[in-house]
Amino acid sequence: MGNFTATLHAKNPSAKAFLSVGGAHARPDPFSNMEGNSDNRAAFIKSSIDVARRYGFDGLDLDWESPNNQQDMSNLAVFFREWRTSDNKESLAYGRPRILLSAAVYFASKFFLADVPWTYPGDAMKEYVDFVNPMCYDYRGSWDTTVTGSPALLYDNASNISTSYSISSWIEDGVPSKKLVMGMPMYGKTWQLKDPNVHGIGAPANGTGPGNGGIMSYDDIVAFNLANGANVVYDNDTVSTYSYAGTNWIGYDDPTSIRNKVKYAKDQGLGGYFFWALGTDRNWTLARAASLAWDGST
Template sequence: MEFLKAPIVILSLTICCVTSAPIKGGYWPSWAQDSFPPSNINTTLFTHVYYAFLSPNPNTFQFDNIEATTASALNSFTTTLHRKNPNIKALFSIGGGSFGTDVFSNMASSAGSRASFIRSTIQVARKYGFDGADLDWEYPQTQTDMDNLGLLLGEWRVAVNQEAKSTGKPRLLLSAATNYMPEITFDEVCDYPVASINSNLDWINAMCYDYYGPWTPDATGPPAALYDPSGDGLSTSDGLQSWISAGIQRQKLVMGLPLYGWTWKLADPSVHGIGAPALGIGPGNDGSLLYSEVQQFNAQNNAKVVYDTSTVSYYSYAGTSWIGYDDVNSIQKKVQYARSLNIGGYFFWTVVGDQGWKISRLASQTWT
């Protein structure tokens, strides 16, 4: 997960037994420290908030490179959230989309390097007051990577259990952000270690977004559609159902929701539906706009807003600019859909994208 392409494999250090209460998560990007400090977060709307991101030393696989300013930000994050809401869980997310895969692949490839990483994550969590850790490995590239991820999760669970027993402290939470489906294809098709996930993680954060974006520049598309009428499997329903079919425990499956949109430049302003020919990215930061920025764009440009019932997604257009995103109806229907599946909850990437907490509040009220 990163701005705005996330999210991300995510490991959160959490209690092993997930309760029936839904997870209402949100990622807070550390680069928003000045514009949107943790004190701005409405902690009544979330059960878990993730600090994004911390990265291990690529050589030692430990967090031995935390600078003073980062250390201060970590302390501020946990202290602020726990003061505002003592019941909220604060986790730190490790890696992120821009961190890449090589360091994680190397770390997970041997017992010694896995142990160094695990030991350091526990030390960071305790030192800075976190309730858990979240692994954002984007993405394991081979089945060997996936198998090593399974080993890592098992050893991590043993370590956090032992640490809690020896110290008498609450057990740290463990979660992982994953692909929206339990399999992913690079040079080969590889499958997430579902059995290890069930045994060792408290939940996974399935990144149910980024189905279309700047990497599909020739035509517009719904970035986070609930349904895919084309049958290509690029949808949240396809992703969640495939995880369930793969055998994941439903309460350990958490659905990702985007608080941003992707933009395109239309080839012909008169052709503006989903799948319209495009000439690359449109307005925004590398073709992305926060949800709040989408609302501003629509108002300032008198954009035409369309709710597409077949995909359960929104798009808007003005001139040659086209934006795909989620809004009130699509978010509510997604949360209702996830609840009907009896899965573990939902999370947002990222909390800074909302407009007056409109979407976050709606989601929280929909799943009470």
């Protein structure tokens, strides 16, 4: 890990290196047990800061994607406060810049699809976290194989499951726009159309399409589209893209939708954007489109 951080720091301009703890496949209970107990919190906080310093990381990211209830959210507020306090003390004690703290979170500030909704501690995140990373994707997928869908659309007139709602919910919950970093996917979701002649967003489907469990990386999507002579459609109403070839249907982001989403993020005064994950791009196509849009070059 030391070589990784040294390589990033050697870039011109220098890049910041973050160590993320957790992830989509991390079980929720260990996080819940850690944050609900003061001794466990203290041990985790000390260990995370020690590891960050040992390997030259500039920041730490908590990627707890599935808090279970409102009690977990209350404990999360306490954790963020103690994490920041310990970070500040360590920085002053050794006379070095403090470690940046961030959190990868559900797309919206409230788990409003749960039977009993629970809400992130927006005030604590505003006070103690340097930035918040809403994961603005996976809105549609293999859990509903009856209709096609845009997995990371910016706008949805029929529901609150969209990136525009995501960002507005966090701001309303007290997190400043400049602390929000909008997540975008470098992969798409696939379906099998019931009728190849009915192929819009929301078209009837009868299962997942190509890819691994109905998921395809952007690199693979481009290759699939070329190999199959797919029709590619940019949908301006949702700011998303889809392609279809025969009964195969793929919802994803292409350079056009990425540019418009990044322009939206900039117009909203957000702190930035992130991708999951750069390794699945096609010759830096999406990354370049986003960078140019953020700089105002396109």
